[in-house]
Amino acid sequence: MTTKPNGRLSHHHAEGPVTAPPLLLGPSLGTSYALWDKVAPELSVTHRVIRWDLPGHGGSPAGLIGPGATVADLAELVLALAGSLGIDRFAYAGVSLGGAVGLHLAAHHPERVSSLAVLCSSAHFNGAQPWRERAELVRREGVAPVAATADSRWFTPGFTVPELVQDHRDADPDAYAACCDALAAFDLRDRLSSITAPTLLVAGRQDPATPPAHLREIADAVPGASLTEIAGASHLAPAERPEAVLAALRGHFDGYASRGMEVRRQVLGDEHVDRAQARQTPFTARFQDFISRYAWGEIWTDSTxxxxxxxxxxxxxxxxxxxxxxxxxxxxxxxxxxxxxxxxxxxxxxxxxxxxxxxxxxxxxxxxxxxxxxxxxxx
Structure with missing residues (x-):
C-alpha cells in the first residue's frame, strides 16, 4: 500500500500483515524507497514493512526540510510517520543517510527502536566540507552534476540500476542540498556507546563512500553489535546484493523465528524437526517459517x-x-x-x-x- 503525502508526512509504502512486527526501512541520499524493491517483499513475510522517502525524493514533499537541516530533523519525520500509522515501537534498517537516521533514533529515542540495522553508512561522513561543497553545487547547478557520477559512487564497475539513477536525477535540488547539510553536521561518535538496541552493521566490501572501516568503527563502539561485510557490494548493497542483505537482515530481525525453532526442538525433539526441515520445499518454506515464528516463537514462549x-x-x-x-x-x-x-x-x-x-x-x-x-x- 502506497500512501500519498499530505504535506506534513513522508511518502511511504507499506506491505506485510498489519499484525506483524513493524519494520521501517530508510533510503540513501539520491534514492527513493525503490532502493528496497528486491528486499522488502521478502521481509514483509514476517514483518509489517514501511518504506519511506526522503524529503524531495520519490513522492515526499520537498518542503519537509530546509537549509541547515539535520539528521535529527529527518528522524522526527520518521517518528511522525510512525505515529500516524499507530506504531509506537519498531525495528529499523537504513542505508547511508537512512542508516544515520537509524543511529540517531537508537541513540536519542531508545524507547522507540526495538532493533537496528545500519547498512553502508557511518557515524560521521568524512567531515563537513565535502557535503557543504556538494550542497552549494546542487543549489547552484541542480542535481545533474552529482547524478552523472552516481554509478561510480553507488555500484561496482559494470553494475547499475537505472531506476535508482533516475531517482537521483529527479530529486528536488533544494531538498537534496538540505540533506547534504544534514550529512555535513552529522557526527554521532560520542553517542554510540549509549545505543542499547540490538544492532547489526552491514558493509559493502567495495564501498568507496562508506568503506567497511566506517561500519567497523560503529560495531566496535555499540555494545553487543555485530558486523557483516558483503563481497561484491558497493554503496547500495540492497540493490546490488539483495540476497546477501536479505539473509543478514533476516538473521538479525527474525528473533521470533530463531527463538521458535529452539522451542520447537525442545518440545518436539531434534529428530522430528530435522525431518520437517529436510522435507521443506520452496512451496512449504513460508508455512514452516510461520510455524516456527508464530506457533513456537510467540504462542509457546508466552509465559502465561x-x-x-x-x-x-x-x-x-x-x-x-x-x-x-x-x-x-x-x-x-x-x-x-x-x-x-x-x-x-x-x-x-x-x-x-x-x-x-x-x-x-x-x-x-x-x-x-x-x-x-x-x-x-x-x-
Whole structure:
C-alpha cells in the first residue's frame, strides 16, 4: 500500500500483515524507497514493512526540510510517520543517510527502536566540507552534476540500476542540498556507546563512500553489535546484493523465528524437526517459517501458561478434531514437558466427556502405542 503525502508526512509504502512486527526501512541520499524493491517483499513475510522517502525524493514533499537541516530533523519525520500509522515501537534498517537516521533514533529515542540495522553508512561522513561543497553545487547547478557520477559512487564497475539513477536525477535540488547539510553536521561518535538496541552493521566490501572501516568503527563502539561485510557490494548493497542483505537482515530481525525453532526442538525433539526441515520445499518454506515464528516463537514462549499446561490443551484440541497422527507427536511432546502417563490418561479421559467416547477411544489407542514405544526405547 502506497500512501500519498499530505504535506506534513513522508511518502511511504507499506506491505506485510498489519499484525506483524513493524519494520521501517530508510533510503540513501539520491534514492527513493525503490532502493528496497528486491528486499522488502521478502521481509514483509514476517514483518509489517514501511518504506519511506526522503524529503524531495520519490513522492515526499520537498518542503519537509530546509537549509541547515539535520539528521535529527529527518528522524522526527520518521517518528511522525510512525505515529500516524499507530506504531509506537519498531525495528529499523537504513542505508547511508537512512542508516544515520537509524543511529540517531537508537541513540536519542531508545524507547522507540526495538532493533537496528545500519547498512553502508557511518557515524560521521568524512567531515563537513565535502557535503557543504556538494550542497552549494546542487543549489547552484541542480542535481545533474552529482547524478552523472552516481554509478561510480553507488555500484561496482559494470553494475547499475537505472531506476535508482533516475531517482537521483529527479530529486528536488533544494531538498537534496538540505540533506547534504544534514550529512555535513552529522557526527554521532560520542553517542554510540549509549545505543542499547540490538544492532547489526552491514558493509559493502567495495564501498568507496562508506568503506567497511566506517561500519567497523560503529560495531566496535555499540555494545553487543555485530558486523557483516558483503563481497561484491558497493554503496547500495540492497540493490546490488539483495540476497546477501536479505539473509543478514533476516538473521538479525527474525528473533521470533530463531527463538521458535529452539522451542520447537525442545518440545518436539531434534529428530522430528530435522525431518520437517529436510522435507521443506520452496512451496512449504513460508508455512514452516510461520510455524516456527508464530506457533513456537510467540504462542509457546508466552509465559502465561506452562509447557505442561500447553501440552494438555494441545492434546485435547487434537483429540477434538481427530488429528491422531499429530496426537502421537504431542503425546511424546507431553512426556518431554513433564506429564506422566497417568496425567496423559487423565487428559484423554476428560476428552471422552467433552469430545466423545469414540474420539477418546482412538486417542487412547494412539497414546498407548506411543507410551509403549517409549518404554521399549527406555528398556
Amino acid at each position: 501458561l506452562t509447557r505442561r499446561e500447553r501440552s494438555m490443551i494441545t492434546l485435547t484440541a487434537l483429540v477434538a478434531h481427530g488429528h491422531y497422527d499429530e496426537l502421537a507427536l504431542h503425546v511424546r511432546a507431553a512426556r518431554r514437558n513433564g506429564l506422566t502417563p497417568e496425567e496423559i490418561g487423565a487428559v484423554l479421559l476428560q476428552t471422552a466427556v467433552y469430545c466423545g467416547v469414540p474420539a477418546a477411544n482412538s486417542a487412547f489407542a494412539v497414546a498407548q502405542r506411543v507410551l509403549a514405544e517409549e518404554d521399549d526405547t527406555a528398556g
